[in-house]
Amino acid sequence: MSATAPSEDVARTKGKRPAMLIGLILFSVLLAAGAQLTLKHGMNQVADSSGALRLSAGSLKEVLATPAVWGGLLLFGLSAMVWLAVLSRTSLSFAYPFASLTYVLILLADRFVLNETVPGLRWVGVFCIMVGIVLVAQTPHR
Helix, strand or coil: CCCCCHHHHHHHHHCCCHHHHHHHHHHHHHHHHHHHHHHHHHHHHHHHHHCCCCCCHHHHHHHHCCHHHHHHHHHHHHHHHHHHHHHCCCCHHHHHHHHHHHHHHHHHHHHHCCCCCCCHHHHHHHHHHHHHHHHHHCCCCC
8 A cells, every 4th residue: 555645646747757657558449459460460361271261179279279379369368468567557548548559559450461452541540540549649648
């Protein structure tokens, strides 16, 4: 239990480095995006060898035997650990909007790494997400 009053905790937290907090948030987001891409790669391997995933023991066995799926799950676990550190340092209403950066990163990877076509309206949506994140970042982090 803290010996300081809640208002003192908030004042002390505001004096800490917001850049470190944003860095932790972005690291969690990067890990989550990497996890999504790794899971997609793993599931592409499953689909290439046995077709689309079905709810069967054989499909489950194929998924569990795919290293990329395990890698993606590991990255998600690491992302969750970093996210817990974030949540211990700031309010959820400040931190959570940054999670939408995962969508931005996935869209960029889809276009520039996987060479997929991305419709114009999706780019407009990403722009709106970015504007929202900039606005949220301008607010006090506690």
